[in-house]
Amino acid sequence: MVVLAGHATRLSSAFNLVLVLTVSLVGCGASEPVTTRNSELTHGNVQMNLEVGVTTQTEVLEVFGAPNITSIDGSGREVWTYQRHATVSQSKSRSGYFTVILAGGSSGRSSSQQSTRTITLIIKFDKSGAVADFNSRTSNF
Numbered sequence: 001m002v003v004l005a006g007h008a009t010r011l012s013s014a015f016n017l018v019l020v021l022t023v024s025l026v027g028c029g030a031s032e033p034v035t036t037r038n039s040e041l042t043h044g045n046v047q048m049n050l051e052v053g054v055t056t057q058t059e060v061l062e063v064f065g066a067p068n069i070t071s072i073d074g075s076g077r078e079v080w081t082y083q084r085h086a087t088v089s090q091s092k093s094r095s096g097y098f099t100v101i102l103a104g105g106s107s108g109r110s111s112s113q114q115s116t117r118t119i120t121l122i123i124k125f126d127k128s129g130a131v132a133d134f135n136s137r138t139s140n141f
Contacts, residue, residue: 040064041084041119046136050123055131060123073124077132082121089114116141 041064049055049063060080067080091112119138126132 041082041121043119043136043138046121046134050131050134052131052133053126057125057129060131064121067123077127078125080123080125082119082123084119086117087114088117 045063050060057078057080064082068083069081071079071081073079089112117138117140119136121136122134123131124133
């Protein structure tokens with residue numbers, strides 16, 4: 001029985017060590033939360049962050065995230081295409097109340113408006129991985 005108690009103590013210590021290591025590794029390997037950078041594709045961000053011949057592919061990935069489409073153009077340059085859509089809904093309501101001597105009444109009016117905005121960014125890279133050319137377009141409907 002003394003031998004079994006010694007093994008139980010060693011097993012308990014080993015279990016605790018494995019538990020501590022597992023918790024430590026899980027804490028180190030935790031991924032960062034998803035950011036909103038992919039939704040921050042605006043003309044302002046494009047103009048502020050892209051410079052022909054200077055901005056690298058790594059910097060583009062850090063600012064705008066992964067592209068929707070990657071391809072190679074006829075000149076052999078890598079082309080990244082980003083496209084983002086946003087739908088904005090607004091609703092307005094207006095109500096009023098009026099009285100005339102002993103008669104009363106109310107009126108109400110509401111309206112709703114929805115618009116969709118799309119921005120497309122096309123970036124071409126040179127052989128060294130720097131921005132060679134870029135173009136962005138926005139449409140609202």
